[in-house]
Amino acid sequence: MTKKLTYLTGPLIDQNPITLQILGICSALAVTTSLATALVMSAALTAVLCLSSATISLIRHHIPNVIRLIVQIVIIASMVVVIDEILKAYAFGISRQLSVFVGLIVTNCLVMGRAEAFAMRNPVGPSVLDALGNGLGYSLILVLIGTIRELFGTGAILGVTVFVPVSEEGWFEPLGLMQLAPSAFFIIGALIWAIRSRWSQQVETPKLSLVKIGAKR
Amino acid sequence: MLNPVTIWRGFLARPNDDRVKVFGVAILVALISSILVSITSVTLKPLQEAHLAAEREARMARMIDALPGMRSVMEELGVDALETRLVDLSSGTFVSGRDPAEFNMQTAASDPEQSVAIPSELDVARLGRRANLAPVYLLERDGDLLLVVLPVSGSGYQSTLRAMLALEADLRTVAALTITEQGETPGLGARVETPEWQALWPGKEVADETGQIVISVVRGQGTGPHEVDGISGATLTSNGVSNMLRYWLGDHGFGPFLERLRQEGL
Numbered sequence: 111m112t113k114k115l116t117y118l119t120g121p122l123i124d125q126n127p128i129t130l131q132i133l134g135i136c137s138a139l140a141v142t143t144s145l146a147t148a149l150v151m152s153a154a155l156t157a158v159l160c161l162s163s164a165t166i167s168l169i170r171h172h173i174p175n176v177i178r179l180i181v182q183i184v185i186i187a188s189m190v191v192v193i194d195e196i197l198k199a200y201a202f203g204i205s206r207q208l209s210v211f212v213g214l215i216v217t218n219c220l221v222m223g224r225a226e227a228f229a230m231r232n233p234v235g236p237s238v239l240d241a242l243g244n245g246l247g248y249s250l251i252l253v254l255i256g257t258i259r260e261l262f263g264t265g266a267i268l269g270v271t272v273f274v275p276v277s278e279e280g281w282f283e284p285l286g287l288m289q290l291a292p293s294a295f296f297i298i299g300a301l302i303w304a305i306r307s308r309w310s311q312q313v314e315t316p317k318l319s320l321v322k323i324g325a326k327r
Numbered sequence: 328m329l330n331p332v333t334i335w336r337g338f339l340a341r342p343n344d345d346r347v348k349v350f351g352v353a354i355l356v357a358l359i360s361s362i363l364v365s366i367t368s369v370t371l372k373p374l375q376e377a378h379l380a381a382e383r384e385a386r387m388a389r390m391i392d393a394l395p396g397m398r399s400v401m402e403e404l405g406v407d408a409l410e411t412r413l414v415d416l417s418s419g420t421f422v423s424g425r426d427p428a429e430f431n432m433q434t435a436a437s438d439p440e441q442s443v444a445i446p447s448e449l450d451v452a453r454l455g456r457r458a459n460l461a462p463v464y465l466l467e468r469d470g471d472l473l474l475v476v477l478p479v480s481g482s483g484y485q486s487t488l489r490a491m492l493a494l495e496a497d498l499r500t501v502a503a504l505t506i507t508e509q510g511e512t513p514g515l516g517a518r519v520e521t522p523e524w525q526a527l528w529p530g531k532e533v534a535d536e537t538g539q540i541v542i543s544v545v546r547g548q549g550t551g552p553h554e555v556d557g558i559s560g561a562t563l564t565s566n567g568v569s570n571m572l573r574y575w576l577g578d579h580g581f582g583p584f585l586e587r588l589r590q591e592g593l
Contacts, residue, residue, distance in 0.1 A: 171343075172339060172343065173343070173352060174343040174348055174349040175344065176344070176349060181352065181353065184357055185360060188361070188363055191367070192367045195368055196367070196371065198371070199371040199378070202375075209513050
């Protein structure tokens with residue numbers, strides 16, 4: 111039981127797909143300007159990840175090795191299209207804001223990575239737990255970044271004003287940078303630094319070391 | 328002999344590097360996926376189209392709001408939306424006896440009975456066919472035309488652009504251009520949809536003194552009343568907008584209708 115639970119809790123921080131494995135960064139930069147888009151993107155990615163992992167794990171014994179990547183991509187891509195259509199029908203405004211990024215879940219290394227590394231080799235139960243864990247780990251980071259960017263970029267959370275901005279005769283000067291992509295880089299960087307200072311086993315050993323110019327080898 | 332269950336079991340029991348199995352699995356996965364995608368797409372289509380229609384209306388309302396003084400004129404007249412009329416494009420006359428709300432220009436354009444093929448030398452907007460009829464939206468006061476809004480469409484770089492072109496009473500000055508639908512490259516061509524770019528349009532003149540349609544989206548900065556600044560990195564989308572207006576304002580588009588309005592009024 112505890113082993114099964116680690117499938118779910120492991121990817122939250124210890125094996126977090128964004129901060130440890132640095133996967134799925136592109137969407138993390140693009141859709142985190144507001145908390146609402148981050149939440150919807152997280153839900154969409156988690157749903158795609160769980161559905162595709164379950165399907166791939168279910169038929170894993172019958173996926174020929176030579177075409178396994180193609181089969182995985184076809185399954186993932188269809189799930190993405192389905193989720194995208196559902197968003198367009200039931201969350202039209204948000205899906206407009208997310209524009210191409212829901213479609214780009216197909217190319218998110220996280221989904222393909224979990225399919226190839228986990229779902230191809232494990233039964234359905236653990237695969238779904240692993241997918242859910244990774245989805246939640248991704249969501250956790252997205253929601254954190256989304257909250258920080260929306261709060262400091264506009265003074266609101268989910269559109270509800272928290273800090274009254276100067277334009278509405280308050281005190282808060284919105285930080286324009288927070289609404290631009292570079293700020294997501296800074297925040298992810300700071301998060302990685304914070305997590306690796308707290309859980310130092312995550313620090314990787316450098317593959318290359320600096321050589322002093324002129325020093326004798 | 329040919330028991331489907333036995334065949335299925337036999338298929339599954341084949342080794343994974345067997346050629347029949349490789350092709351079989353590929354075809355099955357593709358087939359099931361495509362069925363799944365088609366079913367979702369078809370069942371959700373009405374909901375999505377309702378959203379799109381609501382958005383088009385909201386854009387129309389926003390466009391009217393952005394026109395200086397238009398709302399107050401409408402309040403004075405006691406109307407809250409423009410009047411929709413159907414126009415026969417080839418003769419330029421109004422069509423009576425059909426409910427404009429039930430007319431869909433896009434469906435009509437693909438129906439051979441309700442549309443005509445556009446001669447290739449005239450088809451600058453690369454549409455292929457156009458509907459025989461088109462809705463126009465009018466605002467009039469005591470028989471004087473104040474504003475006419477024309478729906479236009481054309482091929483951009485990778486999608487069909489659809490827009491509403493509002494012309495002032497002289498039928499030459501642009502009151503507003505609103506792109507209602509596009510699927511161009513995000514960040515480049517998709518910027519035609521931004522308010523900043525659309526704000527370049529009001530006050531431009533679509534035709535010169537002789538009535539020749541001269542409006543164009545140019546590379547870089549536009550000069551004079553007939554040129555609009557292009558979007559850098561999106562030349563084909565910019566050209567698409569130019570061509571779309573040239574086609575729809577030309578003789579094969581709304582040309583006869585606009586000419587008749589100029590001659591005879593409403």
